[in-house]
Amino acid sequence: MKDIAKTYNPKEFEDKIYSFWMEKGFFTPKIAPHKKPFTIVIPPPNVTGELHMGHALDNTLQDILIRWRRMQGYAALWIPGTDHASIATEIKVLDKIREETGKTKKDLTREEFLEKAWEWKDKYENRILSQLKKLGSSCDWTRTAFTMDEKRSKAVREVFVSLYEKGLIYKGNRIINWCPSCNTALSDAEVEHKEHKGHLWYIKYPVKGEEDYVVIATTRPETMLGDVAVAVHPEDERYKHLIGKTLILPLVGREIPVIADEYVDPSFGTGAVKVTPAHDPNDFEIGVRHNLPFINIMNENATINENGGKYEGLDRYEAREKIVKDLEEQGLLLKVEEHVHNVGHCYRCDTVVEPLLSEQWFVKMEPLAKPALQVVKEGKIKFVPERFEKIYTNWLENIKDWCISRQLWWGHRIPAWYCEDCGHVTVSREDPVKCEACGSTNIHQDENVLDTWFSSALWPFSTMGWPEETEDLKYFYPTDVLVTGYDIIFFWVARMIFMSLEFMKEIPFKYVLIHGLVRDALGRKMSKSLGNGIDPLEVIEKYGADTLRFTLVIGNAPGNDMRFSWEKVEHSRNFANKLWNASRYVLLNLDENDTNLYIDNLTLADKWILTRYNNIVKEVTDNLEKFELGVAASKLYDFVWSEFCDWYIELSKPVLYSDNEEAKKVTKSVLRYVLDNTLRLLHPFMPFITEEIWQNLPHEGESIMVAEWPKYREDLDFEEDAKKAEIIMEAIRAIRNIRAEANVSPSKKAKVIIAVEKEEHEKIFESGKNYIMKLAGASEVAIERNRGNIPQKAMSAAISAGLVVVPLEELIDLEEEIKRLEEEREKVLKEIERAQGLLNNENFVKKALEKVVNAEREKLEKYTAMLKNIEERLSLLNS
RNA sequence: GGGGUCAUAGCUCAGCUGGUUAGAGCGCUACGUUGACAUCGUAGAGGCCACAGGUUCAAGUCCUGUUGACCCCA
Numbered sequence: 001m002k003d004i005a006k007t008y009n010p011k012e013f014e015d016k017i018y019s020f021w022m023e024k025g026f027f028t029p030k031i032a033p034h035k036k037p038f039t040i041v042i043p044p045p046n047v048t049g050e051l052h053m054g055h056a057l058d059n060t061l062q063d064i065l066i067r068w069r070r071m072q073g074y075a076a077l078w079i080p081g082t083d084h085a086s087i088a089t090e091i092k093v094l095d096k097i098r099e100e101t102g103k104t105k106k107d108l109t110r111e112e113f114l115e116k117a118w119e120w121k122d123k124y125e126n127r128i129l130s131q132l133k134k135l136g137s138s139c140d141w142t143r144t145a146f147t148m149d150e151k152r153s154k155a156v157r158e159v160f161v162s163l164y165e166k167g168l169i170y171k172g173n174r175i176i177n178w179c180p181s182c183n184t185a186l187s188d189a190e191v192e193h194k195e196h197k198g199h200l201w202y203i204k205y206p207v208k209g210e211e212d213y214v215v216i217a218t219t220r221p222e223t224m225l226g227d228v229a230v231a232v233h234p235e236d237e238r239y240k241h242l243i244g245k246t247l248i249l250p251l252v253g254r255e256i257p258v259i260a261d262e263y264v265d266p267s268f269g270t271g272a273v274k275v276t277p278a279h280d281p282n283d284f285e286i287g288v289r290h291n292l293p294f295i296n297i298m299n300e301n302a303t304i305n306e307n308g309g310k311y312e313g314l315d316r317y318e319a320r321e322k323i324v325k326d327l328e329e330q331g332l333l334l335k336v337e338e339h340v341h342n343v344g345h346c347y348r349c350d351t352v353v354e355p356l357l358s359e360q361w362f363v364k365m366e367p368l369a370k371p372a373l374q375v376v377k378e379g380k381i382k383f384v385p386e387r388f389e390k391i392y393t394n395w396l397e398n399i400k401d402w403c404i405s406r407q408l409w410w411g412h413r414i415p416a417w418y419c420e421d422c423g424h425v426t427v428s429r430e431d432p433v434k435c436e437a438c439g440s441t442n443i444h445q446d447e448n449v450l451d452t453w454f455s456s457a458l459w460p461f462s463t464m465g466w467p468e469e470t471e472d473l474k475y476f477y478p479t480d481v482l483v484t485g486y487d488i489i490f491f492w493v494a495r496m497i498f499m500s501l502e503f504m505k506e507i508p509f510k511y512v513l514i515h516g517l518v519r520d521a522l523g524r525k526m527s528k529s530l531g532n533g534i535d536p537l538e539v540i541e542k543y544g545a546d547t548l549r550f551t552l553v554i555g556n557a558p559g560n561d562m563r564f565s566w567e568k569v570e571h572s573r574n575f576a577n578k579l580w581n582a583s584r585y586v587l588l589n590l591d592e593n594d595t596n597l598y599i600d601n602l603t604l605a606d607k608w609i610l611t612r613y614n615n616i617v618k619e620v621t622d623n624l625e626k627f628e629l630g631v632a633a634s635k636l637y638d639f640v641w642s643e644f645c646d647w648y649i650e651l652s653k654p655v656l657y658s659d660n661e662e663a664k665k666v667t668k669s670v671l672r673y674v675l676d677n678t679l680r681l682l683h684p685f686m687p688f689i690t691e692e693i694w695q696n697l698p699h700e701g702e703s704i705m706v707a708e709w710p711k712y713r714e715d716l717d718f719e720e721d722a723k724k725a726e727i728i729m730e731a732i733r734a735i736r737n738i739r740a741e742a743n744v745s746p747s748k749k750a751k752v753i754i755a756v757e758k759e760e761h762e763k764i765f766e767s768g769k770n771y772i773m774k775l776a777g778a779s780e781v782a783i784e785r786n787r788g789n790i791p792q793k794a795m796s797a798a799i800s801a802g803l804v805v806v807p808l809e810e811l812i813d814l815e816e817e818i819k820r821l822e823e824e825r826e827k828v829l830k831e832i833e834r835a836q837g838l839l840n841n842e843n844f845v846k847k848a849l850e851k852v853v854n855a856e857r858e859k860l861e862k863y864t865a866m867l868k869n870i871e872e873r874l875s876l877l878n879s
Numbered sequence: 880g881g882g883g884u885c886a887u888a889g890c891u892c893a894g895c896u897g898g899u900u901a902g903a904g905c906g907c908u909a910c911g912u913u914g915a916c917a918u919c920g921u922a923g924a925g926g927c928c929a930c931a932g933g934u935u936c937a938a939g940u941c942c943u944g945u946u947g948a949c950c951c952c953a
Contacts, residue, residue: 006915006916007916007918008916193951193952193953342953387884388883390882390883391882391883391951391952394881394882394883394951394952395951398952398953486950486951487951489951490951490952521891523891554904555891555892555893555904556892556893557892557893557894559884560884560885560892561950562891562892563891563892565891565905567890567891567904567905568891568904568905570905570918571904571905571918573918574916574918574919576918577916577919578915578916578918578919580915580916580918581915581916581918581919583915584915584916585915585916586915588914588915589915623895626895630893631893631894631895634893634903637903637904638903645915645916646920649915653913653914733922736921736922737921737922737923739921740909740910740921740922740923741922743909745910745911746910746913746920746921747911747913777913830900831900834900838898838936841936841937842936843936843937844936844937845936846936847935847936847937848898848936848937849898851898852937855898855899856898859899859900
């Protein structure tokens with residue numbers, strides 16, 4: 001007999017258990033040909049800071065899958081790592097330097113900055129990895145990777161050079177999104193569009209040499225400094241006569257043509273648009289089509305440059321005000337309207353981005369996107385839930401070339417060297433010492449670094465050592481499932497898919513399991529600015545990692561956002577405590593180191609719980625296979641609480657507290673068996689508590705985390721007997737209900753009569769007498785086949801197998817009892833009506849599944865019998 | 880403008896490919912310290928499953944439309 005603490009106290013064992021697993025090396029799989037691999041690569045958290053609730057969710061899901069497959073006998077590998085997060089980290093490091101020394105980026109050399117950045121990375125990488133451990137993540141730490149470490153950098157270099165050689169990476173002068181605050185170009189994916197209440201300014205552009213003018217409408221008057229044309233739709237009757245004429249650009253005085261282009265929407269504004277090819281992607285296209293000049297009017301910090309004449313030096317918004325004012329003074333401003341439009345913002349610092357003509361590096365997307373669309377269309381990669389497939393497809397179908405250069409220091413420096421003598425660009429796998437065209441040593445490397453997502457796109461294979469041909473790649477690649485949030489489908493998921501197809505000639509993963517955001521209790525996004533974020537470590541500190549994990553998983557459907565609340569945490573903690581105490585009950589009663597299950601003399605209750613358990617094994621496994629982790633957790637919760645604890649443990653008490661040693665042995669073995677296997681089913685969800693309890697139980701093997709995942713057992717399926725047990729349970733519920741209705745004190749025992757008609761029912765209740773006495777507070781249970789022996793002054797309730805009667809002479813209010821039974825009768829009548837209606841419907845009987853029809857017949861029979869019992873009682877009471 | 884999601888008990892949510900008397904937890908009411916657990920037990924109240932049509936023997940579940948909330952993309 002073992003005793004464990006009276007309440008669940010995770011602090012006492014979580015760290016100890018994690019160290020034990022580490023020492024045993026359970027997290028590192030053995031590459032074995034006879035085993036099937038199961039692989040997950042972690043979505044690498046940014047080394048910007050700490051883990052948040054979203055990480056806790058993401059990693060809990062991964063750990064559940066990994067632990068489950070490991071127990072099923074797979075060589076389960078979960079590769080951990082972190083991401084250098086170029087922009088985000090650079091901002092943080094610069095902030096820190098400024099706080100500490102007052103220096104800004106301009107005061108630093110690249111080397112000085114990088115030194116600080118690596119220090120930062122070391123510190124936060126460490127912190128993040130230890131947080132993952134606290135959560136219980138069973139990652140293989142021997143394979144920990146970082147997007148900028150040597151191996152990963154080699155992969156990045158290989159991919160860049162290779163794509164360049166194939167012509168899929170090019171350098172070009174294009175419109176990009178410029179963040180004036182981060183001082184770098186961004187990709188389209190890094191721009192967030194938000195609605196702004198702005199204005200639509202209507203401005204007159206005079207026609208040269210005529211009294212006439214054209215009115216254009218614009219949301220950004222300051223860009224007129226860079227206007228090179230006005231465009232109208234070729235079919236627009238209002239403007240046809242002006243096409244080809246020349247306008248005088250107000251304030252600037254430049255002569256610009258009126259051109260015709262299909263792109264113009266005649267219904268927007270006035271139908272005439274100003275064309276600024278250096279500051280708008282659509283205007284850029286028009287500019288190319290019509291061979292127009294590109295006039296850049298802005299500096300990198302979003303002030304007006306020398307091309308802006310007298311506005312030079314003004315910030316873009318100051319310039320806007322000034323220009324509007326000047327136009328107004330000159331009588332060229334026709335009107336101003338309120339206008340709501342979408343404005344792009346930097347996803348890191350929220351500054352309004354500036355579309356800017358700039359020379360940057362790009363990845364040509366069309367040839368890469370096509371196969372990436374194909375594999376999803378063909379079902380080689382499946383999104384869970386499916387609807388995210390559409391989002392993915394939609395994005396890739398409309399994709400433009402990917403701008404990959406960033407004007408930053410923290411990241412993979414672009415491996416391109418410019419020759420100062422001949423201008424040739426050398427792109428190579430090894431750092432060159434001379435220009436490959438002219439041989440000059442007068443070369444310098446491109447100052448820019450690559451988009452962070454360029455390196456994370458390679459993660460599924462770079463973590464396994466690519467471009468080397470490693471054992472890991474041969475055995476573990478492709479991975480099985482990627483678990484991530486819907487917010488990075490574009491940034492990351494799509495890019496991993498096309499990079500893998502291009503370089504591995506294979507998909508990177510078979511499934512993409514998408515989860516939602518963890519919101520606060522009010523449904524708001526957790527954010528620093530709102531201060532409503534909750535630190536997962538705080539939850540672990542207060543309630544334990546298992547509780548946190550369970551809270552994040554239970555009842556949640558894939559892809560849906562969830563709300564986090566402390567009530568939910570407590571609820572999960574209560575469950576852990578329940579499990580703990582149920583185990584305590586079992587442990588207190590086990591007195592030998594016996595791991596057998598004795599199935600020869602099982603009681604009805606034993607057979608019932610084994611049947612229910614067997615069923616749960618099947619269902620939970622099935623749910624996990626379909627990635628329905630939230631459903632699996634709910635089922636386990638219900639099984640442990642409502643079936644194992646509420647019923648089976650209570651049913652086991654009469655046996656365990658009896659003197660029948662043989663019966664006790666059997667029941668103990670069932671308790672142990674069901675608990676042991678239920679712990680295994682729960683282990684992926686709550687690894688620590690299950691290990692702690694399991695180690696205290698008589699068991700075989702070193703750890704529950706490498707114990708075998710339970711399987712359905714035909715020989716433990718006692719469906720018929722389980723039904724009998726349920727009939728007894730139904731009677732117990734009915735008696736309890738009567739007693740509660742009659743306000744019988746729980747301590748007061750009362751006699752119970754069960755009237756039955758069928759012999760089989762008589763037998764069932766006969767065998768359940770003990771249970772009924774113990775669980776329904778009965779002093780005596782009489783089973784009657786003769787209705788004449790049932791007293792009038794009694795309360796009764798019809799159940800499917802008969803009539804439960806509790807004679808409580810002094811407590812009976814006859815009128816109340818009649819009213820109660822009449823209500824019962826109404827309910828039953830309604831059911832009979834419903835079932836009869838169905839069965840009388842020829843079409844139902846003909847077309848519905850046989851199973852369904854039979855079920856209805858059984859129900860009808862059952863309710864008819866109940867009705868008969870109720871009516872008999874009523875007539876007796878009314879007489 | 881295009882696409883998507885959601886609308887189920889007071890609150891937070893489950894409900895898979897249509898077939899259970901529509902569920903859970905919290906909250907609420909009454910009773911209870913029965914030898915695992917008050918982080919608990921027993922019993923109970925509470926829902927025209929947003930609205931309107933349609934398909935079907937059968938609709939919370941499928942289709943169409945309406946209203947409302949949210950998200951993504953341009």
